[in-house]
Amino acid sequence: xxxxxxxxxxxDNTFHYTVPERLSLQALPGRRAIVPFGRRKLTGYILGTxxxxxxxxxxxxxxxxxxxxxxxANELEFFRWTASYYLHPLGEVLRAALPAGIxxxxxKGSTGDDAELxxxxxxxxxxxxxxxxxxxxxxxxxARALEILAIIRETGEIPASDLRKRxxxxxxxxxxxxxLGLAVVQEREVYRDPFKHAAIKRDVPRQxxxxxxxxxxxxxxxxxxRQYTAFLLYGVTGxxxxxxxxQAISRAIENGTNALVLVPxxxxxxxxxxxxxxxxxxxxxxxxxxxxxxxxxxxWRRIRRGLARIVIGARSAIFAPLENIGIIIIDEEHExxxxxxxxxxxxxxxxxxxxxxxxxxxxxxxxATPLVTSIHAAQQKRLTMLDLPERVENRPMPTVExxxxxxxxxxxxxxxxxxxxxxxxxxxxxxxxxxxRGFATFLVCASCGKTLSCPNCSVTLTYHRQxxxxxxxxxxxxxxxxxxxxxxxxxxxxxxxxxxxxxxSELKELLPRARILRMDSDTTSGKGSHERLLSRMSDGTADxxxxxxxxxxxxxxxxxxxxxxxxxxxxxxMPDFRAAERTFQLLSQVIGRAGRGDSPGKVFVxxxxxxxxxxxxxxxxxxxxFYQQELEFRQEVGYPPFSFLAVIGISGNLEQxxxxxAEQSAKLLMxxxxxxxxxxxxxxxxxxxxxxxxxxxxxxxxLKAVTRxxxxxxxxxxxxxxxxxxxxxxxxxxxxxxxx
Ligand code: ADP
Ligand code: ZN
Numbered sequence: 001x002x003x004x005x006x007x008x009x010x011x012d013n014t015f016h017y018t019v020p021e022r023l024s025l026q027a028l029p030g031r032r033a034i035v036p037f038g039r040r041k042l043t044g045y046i047l048g049t050x051x052x053x054x055x056x057x058x059x060x061x062x063x064x065x066x067x068x069x070x071x072x073a074n075e076l077e078f079f080r081w082t083a084s085y086y087l088h089p090l091g092e093v094l095r096a097a098l099p100a101g102i103x104x105x106x107x108k109g110s111t112g113d114d115a116e117l118x119x120x121x122x123x124x125x126x127x128x129x130x131x132x133x134x135x136x137x138x139x140x141x142x143a144r145a146l147e148i149l150a151i152i153r154e155t156g157e158i159p160a161s162d163l164r165k166r167x168x169x170x171x172x173x174x175x176x177x178x179x180l181g182l183a184v185v186q187e188r189e190v191y192r193d194p195f196k197h198a199a200i201k202r203d204v205p206r207q208x209x210x211x212x213x214x215x216x217x218x219x220x221x222x223x224x225x226r227q228y229t230a231f232l233l234y235g236v237t238g239x240x241x242x243x244x245x246x247q248a249i250s251r252a253i254e255n256g257t258n259a260l261v262l263v264p265x266x267x268x269x270x271x272x273x274x275x276x277x278x279x280x281x282x283x284x285x286x287x288x289x290x291x292x293x294x295x296x297x298x299x300w301r302r303i304r305r306g307l308a309r310i311v312i313g314a315r316s317a318i319f320a321p322l323e324n325i326g327i328i329i330i331d332e333e334h335e336x337x338x339x340x341x342x343x344x345x346x347x348x349x350x351x352x353x354x355x356x357x358x359x360x361x362x363x364x365x366x367x368a369t370p371l372v373t374s375i376h377a378a379q380q381k382r383l384t385m386l387d388l389p390e391r392v393e394n395r396p397m398p399t400v401e402x403x404x405x406x407x408x409x410x411x412x413x414x415x416x417x418x419x420x421x422x423x424x425x426x427x428x429x430x431x432x433x434x435x436x437r438g439f440a441t442f443l444v445c446a447s448c449g450k451t452l453s454c455p456n457c458s459v460t461l462t463y464h465r466q467x468x469x470x471x472x473x474x475x476x477x478x479x480x481x482x483x484x485x486x487x488x489x490x491x492x493x494x495x496x497x498x499x500x501x502x503x504x505s506e507l508k509e510l511l512p513r514a515r516i517l518r519m520d521s522d523t524t525s526g527k528g529s530h531e532r533l534l535s536r537m538s539d540g541t542a543d544x545x546x547x548x549x550x551x552x553x554x555x556x557x558x559x560x561x562x563x564x565x566x567x568x569x570x571x572x573x574m575p576d577f578r579a580a581e582r583t584f585q586l587l588s589q590v591i592g593r594a595g596r597g598d599s600p601g602k603v604f605v606x607x608x609x610x611x612x613x614x615x616x617x618x619x620x621x622x623x624x625x626f627y628q629q630e631l632e633f634r635q636e637v638g639y640p641p642f643s644f645l646a647v648i649g650i651s652g653n654l655e656q657x658x659x660x661x662a663e664q665s666a667k668l669l670m671x672x673x674x675x676x677x678x679x680x681x682x683x684x685x686x687x688x689x690x691x692x693x694x695x696x697x698x699x700x701x702x703l704k705a706v707t708r709x710x711x712x713x714x715x716x717x718x719x720x721x722x723x724x725x726x727x728x729x730x731x732x733x734x735x736x737x738x739x740x
Contacts, residue, residue: 002053003027003061005035005044006091012719014090015044016053017061027061030069030076034062045094047076070098070304072323078355079319085354086734087715088344096344097319099300100293127160127185129174134181141180145173152183156283160185203278205247209393211235212244215386219248222362223255223326230353232333232378233366235388236621237592238395238556241366242272244388245329246279248364249310253280257326257361258309262348264335265289265314267553270531271538276312287313287320290527315340315348318355325359328352332553333365333374334585339737347735368592369585372634375627376641391596398563398594398601400619402610405567411498411506416564416604420507420544423562424514428599429537430544430562433590434503435570437520437548438462441497443470445485452479452486452493456695464522465501475694503566504546511544519547552589558597565590568607568615575689576739577639580614584626587618638681644708646715647736648701650685652728655697659685661728662699665718669701672717680705680714689740700739 001019017035019027027033029048034041036059043065071079071094079097083090131153141149148170152158163170177183208216215233222229235241249259263272268288276284285299285308302308304321311320315338330338330349338349349365356363365374365383378385391397403413412420416432423430442460443452452461454472461470463481470481482493495502504518517533524530530550536542537557545551545560571583587605595601605619617626635642648669650662662685669682681704688698705711715732724730 001027002050002058003033004047004050005033005061006047006089006094007035007037007042007044008091008095009042009089010092011089014047016050016055016058018058020060023061023064026064026067028069029073030071032065032070034065035059036062045070045091047090068304070102071321074323074358075321078358081354081358082344082346082351086344086346087719087732088346093344096316099296102297102300127187128157129160129163129177129183129185130157132178132181132184137180137182139180141176141182142173144170145176148173149177149182152177155281157186202281203275205250205279206240206243208243208247209240209390211388211390212240212392215244215388216247216251218384218386219244219327219362219364220251223248223251223257226255226257226326226360228357228360228363230356230363230383231365231386232370232374232383233364233386233388234370234375234378235366235368235386236391236397237368237589238391238596239368239388240392241331241368241388242275243392244386245331245364245366246275248327248362249280249329252326252362253309255326257324258322259311259327259329260317260320260322260325260352260355261310261312261329261331262315262317262338262352263312263331264337264553266337266550267332268312268314269534269555271534271555273312276310280310283307283309285311285313285320287311287317289314315346318346318348318351325355325361327362327364328356328359329364329366331366333367334369334371335553336582336737339735341733341738342731345731345733345736347737350735369588369623372581372627372630373641376631395595395598396600397621398591398603400591400603400605400621402615402619403604403606404610405606405608411503411566412510412564413604413606416606417510419562419602419604420511420514420564424511424543428561429540429542429557429559430564431551431557431560431590431593432503432507432544432546432564432566433548433551434498434500434546434566435548435586436462436497436499436567437473437501437522438471438499439465439501439505440495441499443482443493444496445487445490446492446494447490448485448488450485450487451496456692458690458692462499463495464499465505474690498566500546500548507544507546514543515541516544516546517542519545519551521548521550524550549586552586552593555593556596557593560593560597561595561599561601563590563594563601563603565603565605565607568605569609569612572609572612572614574740577634577637578737578739580612580633581630583612583614584618584630587615588621588623591618591621638704643681643704643706644711645705645736646703646711647733647739648703648715648718649688649698649731649733650700650728651693651696651698651731652725653696654727657725657727658697658699661725661730662701665722665730666701668722669703669714669718672714672721676713676717678705678710678714679707680710702739 002016004014005017006014029046031046032043033046035044079093083093129152178185252259285303311322330352333349339347352363377383403415420430440463443463452470454477456477457472457474461472463470469478471478484491500518500520507516519533537545572579591603594603607615613629650658652658666685673680683702685699685701688700
């Protein structure tokens with residue numbers, strides 16, 4: 001028997017091995033095998049059997065690691081697709097799809113017993129009771145046993161310990177129920193439960209308004225036909241998108257299918273997961289970066305074994321081993337964080353459409369500010385638009401005032417200051433948004449005019465007053481601050497630009513009695529700190545929340561009636577064709593935090609250029625106007641959705657080698673393009689906007705094509721023919737999101 005194996009190395013092809021007789025029953029697709037590879041022994045992933053192979057000197061596999069397959073045939077097909085689309089080795093894709101805990105490779109291992117699947121960790125077992133095959137019986141059961149049975153049926157499955165907690169000793173009754181076939185008992189492994197501390201309050205579905213209802217009906221129609229449909233749930237902030245997700249998931253579960261929910265990592269807060277738990281109780285698995293390897297692995301196993309009907313996670317959850325998926329939800333589909341920026345550079349939002357297609361599922365992309373490309377896809381009917389144009393319960397959108405800051409040196413304008421004072425005095429809450437952490441954006445030498453910048457990265461250092469350091473936000477390089485000018489030794493350094501730390505100190509001066517919180521990556525590094533800050537906003541023990549983009553998204557604080565935006569155009573200067581789109585999205589999201597409760601909201605947007613269309617449309621709640629203008633711009637310059645992009649990144653520690661390699665690659669690309677007559681624009685090589693990053697020099701070649709097919713042809717041919725110098729790294733990014 002010959003099998004195909006993917007090996008987690010940067011090799012494009014898969015490998016063939018023979019299977020010795022003793023392993024023939026175990027060497028099945030989806031399991032890991034130990035194989036000889038050169039002089040090493042490696043863990044590979046069995047893909048399937050092959051009928052013929054050109055080589056006749058195949059090696060034998062040494063062992064099979066798992067007693068149960070890690071993946072189904074469907075999942076393997078999805079991973080093959082992913083590997084092929086992103087031009088990434090399949091073995092690497094499979095390795096990335098596994099939780100860290102499982103990759104702890106066991107080299108010795110007896111053949112495939114369960115200790116291996118559990119990563120060598122001891123697992124406790126416990127008895128669970130489930131409803132049995134018998135529904136009704138004429139036999140005598142006893143009232144108490146019936147009560148217990150009702151609970152077993154209600155929960156679907158319940159650990160014996162929970163039953164004891166509820167009913168005291170009840171083994172005679174349980175024994176009787178099992179005898180009669182009304183209940184069955186299973187010995188199961190116990191999993192660490194990441195929810196164990198949370199108290200769950202049950203809630204019930206809300207009465208939907210007419211827009212929510214028609215969105216749900218459309219999704220429901222797709223669910224009952226089990227036919228792939230991709231929806232764009234376009235609902236303004238506070239329009240009740242989450243309620244639509246929850247009810248759509250209920251329908252999917254009632255249909256006997258499972259649900260996969262992807263959210264940006266930052267939104268994966270107890271507030272959101274709590275809403276799912278309140279609605280559905282148990283049976284939810286959560287995958288986020290805060291889990292330990294052990295917890296993550298437990299969640300993975302629970303999903304694999306069908307013990308979770310709903311999986312909620314950040315981008316990597318798109319690879320969750322969930323079977324029989326009826327619905328996939330991508331919340332905040334416009335978020336850049338669905339794209340992985342190194343290694344396997346996949347986009348979970350895009351892959352959701354692929355996996356949904358393979359599973360005949362409904363895919364719901366939800367956002368108040370969809371991607372420009374999604375709007376275009378909906379216009380072309382490639383996505384089915386579901387509109388929620390109003391806030392729930394007829395709550396008005398907040399009124400927004402733009403404050404022109406030209407000529408002003410203030411961080412907080414007089415208008416915003418007055419409104420803040422008023423809000424706090426009235427016992428209401430405010431959010432002040434500034435997308436820059438630290439105290440000053442940077443320090444400038446007063447005598448030679450040099451700005452303090454990072455020696456490893458081409459960016460300025462940010463001055464953090466509390467830590468008394470100037471810090472690089474990319475590599476964490478830090479020097480004591482204010483300090484002296486490294487260029488001329490002068491001691492007088494001027495602070496330029498404001499960050500959240502400075503904003504906090506100014507607000508404290510302005511409102512000494514207000515309870516002010518700051519939320520940015522400096523204040524949220526500790527475990528649970530994120531949640532603590534947010535819960536102080538929800539329980540009303542804080543008046544003002546200051547923060548970076550971390551506070552812009554998803555949070556629902558009904559007490560917030562005022563929002564202030566400082567330096568609204570901060571993102572517009574980025575050398576990125578998506579700068580306007582991102583600014584519009586971020587501003588609309590921040591503005592949308594105001595007035596979500598009973599009192600209407602008010603927003604002040606401070607900017608130097610208040611007339612820029614991104615700022616103007618966000619402030620005027622004119623999304624349609626923005627998208628139209630942005631699509632015109634994209635068409636004019638030929639960027640997505642009017643073209644397809646790939647970036648070839650070339651980086652290394654030796655500047656010469658990097659630029660030589662970049663030149664050579666561009667030349668090769670040009671030759672291939674001409675030979676194959678491909679309609680692909682080759683832009684560059686050019687230094688990346690952040691030319692040095694953590695000491696590495698970075699160049700980019702941007703490829704812009706009319707069709708995906710031509711783009712792929714070019715990149716594949718280039719990869720086959722190019723050789724990277726040993727000091728240089730080259731990486732292909734298909735559909736790049738981060739162009740910095
Ligand atoms: P979005 O996700 O669109 O910003 P949410 O789903 O968070 O909006 O809904 C905003 C608030 O309105 C939440 O507190 C939610 O419980 C509530 N809500 C949602 N749908 C309804 C409804 N049909 N009737 C009343 N309240 C609703
Ligand atoms: Zn740096």
